[in-house]
Amino acid sequence: MTSIAKPQIPLLPLERNQLGLTIRDYSGSMSTLCAGCGHDSVTAAIQEALWGLSIPPYQVAKLSGIGCSSKTPQYFDSAAVGFNSVHGRMAAVASGAAAANRGLVVVGVSGDGDSLSIGLGNLAHAIRRNVRMLYVIANNGVYGLTKGQFSASADIGSRSRKGEPNLLPPVDPMLLGLSLGATFLARGFSGDKAQLVPILKAGLSHGGFALVDVISPCVQFNDHEGSTKSFRYVREHELQDIDADIIPVRGQIHSEQTPGSLTEVELHDGSRVLFRAVPEGYDPTDRVRVGSYLVESARQGEIATGLLYLDETTPDMHQVSATTEERLWDLPFQRLCPGSAELAKFQARLR
Amino acid sequence: MAKVQLPEAPSRARVNEFAIKLANVNGTGSASTNNLLMQTIFRMGVPVSGKNLFPSNIQGLPTWYEVRVSQSGHTARTSSFDLMVAMNGQTYQQDIAEVASGGYLVYDDSWPLDQEMRRPDITFLGAPLAQLCAQRFATVKERILMKNVATAGLVAALLALPVDELSKQLVAAYSRRPQLLEDNQAALQLGYQYALENFSCPLPFHVEQMGAPDGRILIDGNTAVALGAVFAGATVGAWYPITPATSVMENFIRLCAQYRRHPGPDGREVNDYLILQAEDELAALGIVVGASWAGARAFTSTSGPGLSLMQELLGLAYYTEVPAVVVDVQRAGPSTGMPTRVQQADLLSAAFASHGDTRHILLFPSDPSECFRHTVQAFDLAERFQTPVLVMSDLDIGMNDWEVPELTWDDSYRPDRGRLLGPEELERLEHFWRYGDPDPEWTTPRAVPGETPLAGHLVRGSGHDFRAVYTERPDEYQEVVDRLLRKHRAAAEHLPPPVVELREGAPFGVITMGSCDLAVREALEELPGPSPSYLRITGYPFPPAVAEFIDAHPHCYVVEQNRDGQLRSLLLIDTGVGGERLRPVLSYGGLPITASFIQDRILEQESSK
Numbered sequence: 032m033t034s035i036a037k038p039q040i041p042l043l044p045l046e047r048n049q050l051g052l053t054i055r056d057y058s059g060s061m062s063t064l065c066a067g068c069g070h071d072s073v074t075a076a077i078q079e080a081l082w083g084l085s086i087p088p089y090q091v092a093k094l095s096g097i098g099c100s101s102k103t104p105q106y107f108d109s110a111a112v113g114f115n116s117v118h119g120r121m122a123a124v125a126s127g128a129a130a131a132n133r134g135l136v137v138v139g140v141s142g143d144g145d146s147l148s149i150g151l152g153n154l155a156h157a158i159r160r161n162v163r164m165l166y167v168i169a170n171n172g173v174y175g176l177t178k179g180q181f182s183a184s185a186d187i188g189s190r191s192r193k194g195e196p197n198l199l200p201p202v203d204p205m206l207l208g209l210s211l212g213a214t215f216l217a218r219g220f221s222g223d224k225a226q227l228v229p230i231l232k233a234g235l236s237h238g239g240f241a242l243v244d245v246i247s248p249c250v251q252f253n254d255h256e257g258s259t260k261s262f263r264y265v266r267e268h269e270l271q272d273i274d275a276d277i278i279p280v281r282g283q284i285h286s287e288q289t290p291g292s293l294t295e296v297e298l299h300d301g302s303r304v305l306f307r308a309v310p311e312g313y314d315p316t317d318r319v320r321v322g323s324y325l326v327e328s329a330r331q332g333e334i335a336t337g338l339l340y341l342d343e344t345t346p347d348m349h350q351v352s353a354t355t356e357e358r359l360w361d362l363p364f365q366r367l368c369p370g371s372a373e374l375a376k377f378q379a380r381l382r
Numbered sequence: 383m384a385k386v387q388l389p390e391a392p393s394r395a396r397v398n399e400f401a402i403k404l405a406n407v408n409g410t411g412s413a414s415t416n417n418l419l420m421q422t423i424f425r426m427g428v429p430v431s432g433k434n435l436f437p438s439n440i441q442g443l444p445t446w447y448e449v450r451v452s453q454s455g456h457t458a459r460t461s462s463f464d465l466m467v468a469m470n471g472q473t474y475q476q477d478i479a480e481v482a483s484g485g486y487l488v489y490d491d492s493w494p495l496d497q498e499m500r501r502p503d504i505t506f507l508g509a510p511l512a513q514l515c516a517q518r519f520a521t522v523k524e525r526i527l528m529k530n531v532a533t534a535g536l537v538a539a540l541l542a543l544p545v546d547e548l549s550k551q552l553v554a555a556y557s558r559r560p561q562l563l564e565d566n567q568a569a570l571q572l573g574y575q576y577a578l579e580n581f582s583c584p585l586p587f588h589v590e591q592m593g594a595p596d597g598r599i600l601i602d603g604n605t606a607v608a609l610g611a612v613f614a615g616a617t618v619g620a621w622y623p624i625t626p627a628t629s630v631m632e633n634f635i636r637l638c639a640q641y642r643r644h645p646g647p648d649g650r651e652v653n654d655y656l657i658l659q660a661e662d663e664l665a666a667l668g669i670v671v672g673a674s675w676a677g678a679r680a681f682t683s684t685s686g687p688g689l690s691l692m693q694e695l696l697g698l699a700y701y702t703e704v705p706a707v708v709v710d711v712q713r714a715g716p717s718t719g720m721p722t723r724v725q726q727a728d729l730l731s732a733a734f735a736s737h738g739d740t741r742h743i744l745l746f747p748s749d750p751s752e753c754f755r756h757t758v759q760a761f762d763l764a765e766r767f768q769t770p771v772l773v774m775s776d777l778d779i780g781m782n783d784w785e786v787p788e789l790t791w792d793d794s795y796r797p798d799r800g801r802l803l804g805p806e807e808l809e810r811l812e813h814f815w816r817y818g819d820p821d822p823e824w825t826t827p828r829a830v831p832g833e834t835p836l837a838g839h840l841v842r843g844s845g846h847d848f849r850a851v852y853t854e855r856p857d858e859y860q861e862v863v864d865r866l867l868r869k870h871r872a873a874a875e876h877l878p879p880p881v882v883e884l885r886e887g888a889p890f891g892v893i894t895m896g897s898c899d900l901a902v903r904e905a906l907e908e909l910p911g912p913s914p915s916y917l918r919i920t921g922y923p924f925p926p927a928v929a930e931f932i933d934a935h936p937h938c939y940v941v942e943q944n945r946d947g948q949l950r951s952l953l954l955i956d957t958g959v960g961g962e963r964l965r966p967v968l969s970y971g972g973l974p975i976t977a978s979f980i981q982d983r984i985l986e987q988e989s990s991k
Contacts, residue, residue: 117698123666132678373641
């Protein structure tokens with residue numbers, strides 16, 4: 032549940048997914064974020080994506096760091112076990128959880144401060160490890176809980192509520208991810224759920240680290256004239272050239288429209304991503320072209336959104352490590368402990 | 383060359399009771415000499431210890447290896463050497479000064495020794511090892527490497543070590559490289575024969591066979607920790623390389639490859655483990671906390687600087703009640719300190735790691751055998767008490783070979799997973815509250831992600847009530863933190879029991895921990911007057927026996943290897959005893975503590991009262 036209390040008895044019967052669950056079965060407690068906060072829309076989109084893919088709610092492990100965005104795991108999927116960890120370390124904690132149990136659907140929610148400042152190192156290396164998880168950055172360019180300092184994603188010249196310009200260049204998680212070998216890069220806008228939900232679904236079906244940067248305006252501290260992360264600015268400058276659909280293998284309710292797709296990529300779980308429309312010469316599997324497109328659009332002052340880059344061929348953390356397909360955490364002890372006879376044998380050469 | 387006549391020195395004619403030191407340049411392969419000698423003496427059934435004093439450097443700086451042979455079992459470090467094998471011109475001065483009066487010094491007389499350096503009270507034995515190797519071996523690299531083996535041969539002759547045994551070890555090491563083996567054997571004989579022909583061998587102090595080392599092994603603490611982690615069923619390891627802890631995880635990697643690999647469905651090898659070399663220690667512990675939260679037995683190994691970085695996550699694990707095992711192989715601090723020197727100086731920062739009111743469980747192994755057992759126990763304690771457990775090893779235990787009784791394993795052992803509830807158990811509960819329904823030891827039910835809708839909850843490092851729900855209410859907050867304190871106290875009874883040796887009429891007690899054990903025991907044996915009582919603390923929180931021991935003596939000496947008396951501070955904080963009752967004996971120069979240091983400090987303070 033997000034910021035608005037829903038009637039106990041719905042006006043219309045709620046749609047059910049393949050598990051027979053409604054969207055409400057994926058809800059959490061009432062949000063305590065500010066009214067109109069972009070993050071609540073992100074929460075709602077995550078909830079819808081989980082529901083739409085018919086992922087059993089308890090199979091999700093939700094994690095976050097510290098900040099406004101990191102409060103949101105409380106607001107979706109109450110049936111899941113979650114971990115609101117410490118500032119900047121969610122990527123590491125999530126890596127550990129994914130290591131222990133490869134059956135988990137790991138969903139991490141973070142912010143621009145949590146991911147691009149204090150946690151940049153941990154994020155970078157979780158990308159390199161290609162941990163299989165959905166990693167959402169609710170990106171508003173500002174520190175909300177401490178009342179309005181610029182974050183590392185603030186654009187040069189973007190103004191604070193008091194009118195001071197930001198002087199330092201922004202960290203763009205998409206360009207960062209490209210340089211680190213990320214395998215799934217997407218950018219959405221909290222004000223555009225129709226685009227965001229399919230992106231999140233694709234991220235959840237991806238066989239590696241799915242980084243989704245969601246521009247999510249802060250209504251309190253960064254939604255004014257002069258800010259480049261305001262609702263209006265993003266609406267006016269959003270570039271939606273890259274149009275992709277996901278055809279999930281599970282939980283499909285409506286067949287999504289896919290006329291004239293240019294590129295098709297099959298995801299880890301057999302779902303397919305169909306790129307319906309992309310700019311001339313754009314190839315969402317070509318790191319170099321995606322990079323130049325992102326740099327060029329940023330130079331034009333535009334915010335490129337969509338599923339920007341996809342690589343389904345790079346092995347994930349477990350594949351690289353040749354880990355057993357079983358879950359590590361509850362492997363039978365007999366298989367893990369070599370036993371006294373082996374200990375004696377081992378010590379033969381220490382005698 | 384005329385045979386050097388060795389002076390009669392009956393006072394030093396001590397069979398199986400002496401110490402030697404080998405001075406070398408690091409990065410030249412001298413470790414092979416050290417191992418050959420150490421192994422051979424060990425196999426002759428004589429108690430022996432080896433201390434590797436190495437620089438934080440790859441090549442070119444001085445390095446020493448100290449071997450103490452003691453049939454009476456006194457194998458703590460000593461600072462008095464009967465034989466110095468001085469193979470490093472840079473350190474001649476210091477090395478010559480360290481030889482005990484009446485002792486011997488071997489040097490390479492391929493180059494002349496400055497006459498001014500000579501001491502009249504010790505015997506100089508010159509051997510042209512570099513020349514001999516230059517004649518026998520073609521390349522510079524070979525000459526440098528083989529000089530070490532020749533040195534081993536020379537020392538073997540001086541100490542009456544069976545050269546066949548050394549030779550056998552070379553066969554074992556190089557059986558697959560015949561050329562290298564041949565070179566090694568030749569070099570061994572070069573040194574051995576030279577000594578026999580030119581010196582009166584053996585020296586008055588030397589080694590005599592004492593029987594086979596039955597039931598004993600030679601092992602370093604870091605290998606033992608890694609074995610413990612494998613046997614305890616750890617499946618996730620995360621780490622960042624740091625001296626002197628690096629070989630913990632390197633051994634874990636090696637052992638897992640040996641014991642935890644099997645053919646998968648497609649015939650390719652799959653691993654029943656996952657080890658991640660993290661980007662820093664923050665991430666290493668973050669990974670461990672995440673993996674433990676998701677149910678795995680996970681651990682990390684580190685040293686002082688890494689422990690500093692882990693503080694925040696230790697606080698997180700403490701407050702969210704997630705198990706975590708951290709092995710801290712302590713080195714000399716503060717800051718970077720001396721990475722290749724030993725201290726026990728992380729005690730306070732480990733006991734109270736992280737801001738806010740935190741207290742952690744610490745274990746103090748005293749040798750590699752306890753490293754093995756304590757590591758296994760650390761996993762049980764961490765899961766039972768749902769909290770971090772720190773195994774406080776140190777560089778001396780971790781990186782030196784120690785002679786210990788063969789490790790044993792009880793095949794009926796099963797991991798203690800504490801109150802980790804599965805779907806069926808959750809089904810039987812009316813409500814699952816993560817921090818509710820404490821048991822008599824104040825632990826609460828725990829559930830991992832991914833199992834059942836009945837387990838839904840969100841743990842957090844922010845203020846929470848018994849349901850794990852965010853709170854800022856004083857009563858709800860205090861309920862949780864008060865329980866954490868009680869839980870920590872309850873753990874005391876489950877730690878390895880302290881070693882208490884009360885002596886009738888003891889004038890005082892001596893308290894210590896960890897790697898000080900052997901040196902303290904040796905010091906106490908040789909103290910004049912009635913025997914003091916002995917207490918070796920094995921863990922924190924302290925069980926009641928610790929305060930009882932202090933109460934039973936007018937005063938106690940607390941022997942430890944740090945500047946500030948950290949164990950003493952912890953005792954003062956937790957037992958409420960007055961400061962004057964606990965007298966510090968502190969060794970913190972970075973070299974392992976010696977018995978003579980402890981004796982001197984105790985006698986000094988006893989005589990000044």
